[in-house]
Amino acid sequence: MSEIHLRNLDLNLLRVFTALLEEQSATRAGARLGLTQSAVSHALGRLRAALGDELFVRGPAGLQASARALEMSQPVRAALKLLEEAVAPARFDPATTERVFNVTASAYACSVVMPGVVRRLLEEAPGAKLHLLAPTSNLAEDLDRGWLDMVIGGFDHVAGRFSHTPLFEDTGVWVIRAGHPALAGPISDEVLAKLPRLLISSPDAPRPDRRGVDLQRIANWSESYALGGVTLREVEGPISVPDPYSALVMVGETDVAALMPRRLAMLAEEAGRVVVIDSTGEAPPFTVGAVVRSGESGAVEWLLKVICDVAGAL
Amino acid sequence: MSEIHLRNLDLNLLRVFTALLEEQSATRAGARLGLTQSAVSHALGRLRAALGDELFVRGPAGLQASARALEMSQPVRAALKLLEEAVAPARFDPATTERVFNVTASAYACSVVMPGVVRRLLEEAPGAKLHLLAPTSNLAEDLDRGWLDMVIGGFDHVAGRFSHTPLFEDTGVWVIRAGHPALAGPISDEVLAKLPRLLISSPDAPRPDRRGVDLQRIANWSESYALGGVTLREVEGPISVPDPYSALVMVGETDVAALMPRRLAMLAEEAGRVVVIDSTGEAPPFTVGAVVRSGESGAVEWLLKVICDVAGAL
DNA sequence: GCATATCATGAGCGAAATTCATCTCCGTAA
DNA sequence: TTACGGAGATGAATTTCGCTCATGATATGC
Numbered sequence: 260m261s262e263i264h265l266r267n268l269d270l271n272l273l274r275v276f277t278a279l280l281e282e283q284s285a286t287r288a289g290a291r292l293g294l295t296q297s298a299v300s301h302a303l304g305r306l307r308a309a310l311g312d313e314l315f316v317r318g319p320a321g322l323q324a325s326a327r328a329l330e331m332s333q334p335v336r337a338a339l340k341l342l343e344e345a346v347a348p349a350r351f352d353p354a355t356t357e358r359v360f361n362v363t364a365s366a367y368a369c370s371v372v373m374p375g376v377v378r379r380l381l382e383e384a385p386g387a388k389l390h391l392l393a394p395t396s397n398l399a400e401d402l403d404r405g406w407l408d409m410v411i412g413g414f415d416h417v418a419g420r421f422s423h424t425p426l427f428e429d430t431g432v433w434v435i436r437a438g439h440p441a442l443a444g445p446i447s448d449e450v451l452a453k454l455p456r457l458l459i460s461s462p463d464a465p466r467p468d469r470r471g472v473d474l475q476r477i478a479n480w481s482e483s484y485a486l487g488g489v490t491l492r493e494v495e496g497p498i499s500v501p502d503p504y505s506a507l508v509m510v511g512e513t514d515v516a517a518l519m520p521r522r523l524a525m526l527a528e529e530a531g532r533v534v535v536i537d538s539t540g541e542a543p544p545f546t547v548g549a550v551v552r553s554g555e556s557g558a559v560e561w562l563l564k565v566i567c568d569v570a571g572a573l
Numbered sequence: 574m575s576e577i578h579l580r581n582l583d584l585n586l587l588r589v590f591t592a593l594l595e596e597q598s599a600t601r602a603g604a605r606l607g608l609t610q611s612a613v614s615h616a617l618g619r620l621r622a623a624l625g626d627e628l629f630v631r632g633p634a635g636l637q638a639s640a641r642a643l644e645m646s647q648p649v650r651a652a653l654k655l656l657e658e659a660v661a662p663a664r665f666d667p668a669t670t671e672r673v674f675n676v677t678a679s680a681y682a683c684s685v686v687m688p689g690v691v692r693r694l695l696e697e698a699p700g701a702k703l704h705l706l707a708p709t710s711n712l713a714e715d716l717d718r719g720w721l722d723m724v725i726g727g728f729d730h731v732a733g734r735f736s737h738t739p740l741f742e743d744t745g746v747w748v749i750r751a752g753h754p755a756l757a758g759p760i761s762d763e764v765l766a767k768l769p770r771l772l773i774s775s776p777d778a779p780r781p782d783r784r785g786v787d788l789q790r791i792a793n794w795s796e797s798y799a800l801g802g803v804t805l806r807e808v809e810g811p812i813s814v815p816d817p818y819s820a821l822v823m824v825g826e827t828d829v830a831a832l833m834p835r836r837l838a839m840l841a842e843e844a845g846r847v848v849v850i851d852s853t854g855e856a857p858p859f860t861v862g863a864v865v866r867s868g869e870s871g872a873v874e875w876l877l878k879v880i881c882d883v884a885g886a887l
Numbered sequence: 888g889c890a891t892a893t894c895a896t897g898a899g900c901g902a903a904a905t906t907c908a909t910c911t912c913c914g915t916a917a
Numbered sequence: 918t919t920a921c922g923g924a925g926a927t928g929a930a931t932t933t934c935g936c937t938c939a940t941g942a943t944a945t946g947c
Contacts, residue, residue, distance in 0.1 A: 268660060270584035283718070285894060298936055300895060305935090310660065317894065317944070320717065326868050329719040333673060334659035338652040345648035346582060346624065359647060403634065404597070405643040554640050599925060612905050614926060619904090631925065633914075 268309050273335055275302040276314070280332050283321035351557035353384035358558045361390045363398060364411040366503050368547055371522045372411070372426065375569035383565075399473035402552055408559050410474065410550045411566070418473035422553045424563060426570035429520045430542040434533045436511050446536050457498040457517040459506050474550060507533060522573065582623050587649055589616045590628070594646050597635035665871035667698035672872045677706045677715070678725040680816050682861055685836045686725070686740065689883035697879075713787035716866055722873050724788065724864045725880070732787035736867045738877060740884035743834045744856040748847050750825050760850050771812040771831040773820050788864060821847060836887065 278288035279299070289299040307314055315322035324332065351358075364373065369391055380387055394412070401407040402421065417423040433451055435441060441450055498515060500506045503523055510517045511532040519527075524535045549566055551559050592602035593613070603613040621628055629636040638646065665672075678687065683705055694701055708726070715721040716735065731737040747765055749755060755764055812829060814820045817837055824831045825846040833841075838849045863880055865873050 270588065270656065273656065273660075274584065280719070286892090295937060296894075297896090297938075300893095301935070304895080319945075320714070322894080323717060324719055326866060326870065329866075330663070330871060331659045332719055334655045338655035338659065341648045341652035341655070342584065342587065345645045345652065346587075349644070400634070403632075403637060405594070405638055405646055552640060552643075556640065557644055600923095609906065610925070611907075611927090615904070618926080631912080636925080 269305070272302055272306045272309070273339065275299055276306060276328075276331070277336055277339060279303065279315055279322060280324055280328065280336075283323070285322065349557070351561055353387070353561060355386060356384055356558065357386045357388070358384075359388040359390060360409070360558070360562055361392060361407050362409045362411065362562075363392045363394050363401070363407055365394060367520055367523050368411040370503070370526055371520075371547075371573065372566060372570050375572070376566055379565050379569065398550075402474070402550070408551065409562065409566075411547065412550075413545050413547050414474065414550065416474070417550055420553050421474065421550050422555070423548050423550050424567060425546050425548045426567065427522075427573050428544045428546050429522055430544045431518045432521045432524045432542070433516050433518055433536040434507075434510055434524045434527065435516045435536065436514070437532055437534050439514055439534070441514075442534065451516060451536065454516040455498065455514065457500060457506060457509055457515040459503055459517070459519055460501055503527075583619070586616055586620045586623070588653065589613055590620060590642075590645070591650055591653060593617065593629055593636060594638055594642065594650075597637070599636065663871070665875055667701070667875060669700060670698055670872065671700045671702070672698075673702040673704060674723070674872070674876055675704045675706060675721050676723045676725065676876075677708050677712060677721055679708060680818065681834055681837050682725040684817070684840055685834075685861075685887065686880060686884050689886070690880055693879050693883065712864075716788070716864070722865065723876065723880075725861065726864075727859050727861050728788065728864065730788070731864055734867050735788065735864050736869070737862050737864050738881060739860050739862045740881065741836075741887050742858045742860050743836055744858045745832045746835045746838045746856070747830050747832055747850040748821075748824055748838045748841065749830045749850065750828070751846055751848050753828055753848070755828075756848065765830060765850065768830040769812065769828065771814065771820060771823055771829040773817055773831070773833055774813040774815055817841075 275288065275292065275294075278291050279285065282288040282291060285299040285303065286296040289296045292299070294302075303315065310327070312327040313325050314328045315324055317323075373391065377389065380389055392407070394410070395401055398407065398410050399418065399421075402410065411426070414423060435454070441454060444450070498509070500509060503519060506517045506519060507527050509515060516536075521535070524533070527533050528535050547570075549563055551563060555563070589602065589606065589608075592605050593599065596602040596605060599613040599617065600610045602608075603610045606613070608616075617629065624641070626641040627639050628642045629638055631637075687705065691703065694703055706721070708724070709715055712721065712724050713732065713735075716724065725740070728737060749768070755768060758764070812823070814823060817833060820831045820833060821841050823829060830850075835849070838847075841847045842849045861884075863877055865877060869877070
């Protein structure tokens, strides 16, 4: 029976409830709310009927809260406070926010900029939460519906209702394992061209049929890279893996050469086991940017600024 | 202008708001809420007027949330969820609760039972908060109004609307500093009786004029202790301090002997610097108990059980 | 035991929310 | 381009719901 009442409960009654908790008097609670004592009493009556509890009983010191009422008081108070703040045009304050940020970033973008972002967040917004999510198949809708606050990556096309902020540029470089036989001599494009090659496939590459898409990730930027006069697109069946970590393991364990963004390669080189090769061939740069809803302000605007700062210092 | 609207805002509109966020359609939101499309539209209109924002704009995929609406969505959702849970007869679950417990305990009770309680709490109710508060002057009212959940201490009288649970018994013992000259020989009551004495005064001792009090702490239990045939009450001007820590410092630094509860003395002895003396004189025991509102169930009942467990193992 | 203060209750009224019907806007397809 | 269909906005009528006023009930204090 109580289950039914919950949905239909007049939430405004809870405001009367908190006033009664604090004033311990229908008369004073009414005065605070701009109502008469009678109105408060009726409201209390409705609340009693809805919850099946006396909630307040007359006592020497006024209306005494029942056990059930006290049980409710903490969460009800907290909830109403939340609502008041939510409805107010709330100036965003990083120091006190408990906002949850939902951001999609590829493993690449994640590795490169996020450590710095997390460091800033822990310092300036200790209460904030950052959920990093793997790219989904329809980022535009996820942004529209508020499930995502930001998408970081390389984009070919961004619809007008989103705003795109460039973060940094990068190019592709080749990586082979430390101790690779080819390292015995100088590495020319010709030598590289003879190695078995591996590339990291974009997650949504195999779907070129989406026309008029709102948010289009850069499709296989690596394909335009040339080696010995032949672009990768034209190479038959290169090995491909879906993410950089698989790629690094593969490169570390075998003699394949992998093409990957320079900054990612540098991180891997620092960790050992692989060597970055400064290709002499053409290396068209691509831009990594952040996409948010247009007109975003407050929390997301702040996060964007933080990410820009961090990316700018790369 | 918006300030005025906040107080008078119909909270039920926020329920429509969340339905719209999730359904992106006035028709579907209405169906979920048991309303017609028109009713939802009107409600949305009222909300728009109150908040001064479009909140939702018509788009290809239905009603798209505005930046402001998305900004509000997190806290509003969280608040409504809190309310639903608060109003439900919520079975208390230690593992998930975020309940704040407000407990008053003397430094003595605090030192003796609370370490064990905190250990249990961290393990079984990691989300709970425990606020330990120094005794106030009107514990009964604080309990009545829900500002306090429990009072731990020794009580002479407890009003019927509260329930008292005995936790453990204790007696007083004498404590002197390690290296005290009196330790050279055997310690008899006669030797003790000659030492300058210090006692810990109850915080509300000097107010015997409260008649018909609802919750009466044990007043100066130490006064009934006798040494060499003379009770402490009759001794002229013994040194007194308001709390056990001051007492221990005093005992450690000077040659005074202090009377304090045995368990407290044992803790101090373990920490060094002081020695407990097993008095041969009369040592009337007193009972430490926990007082809560009668009819308490759920969270407080659970906490009481935990404290009983811990006290039982002392 | 009476006086006072305060909450509960009932009837009537008024405002506000719902409904119904209609209009408007946008996207799609012919 | 036009016609159609779906979905939200709008307006007016109606009903519902909550407020006020007046009164009754109850406990407290002198």
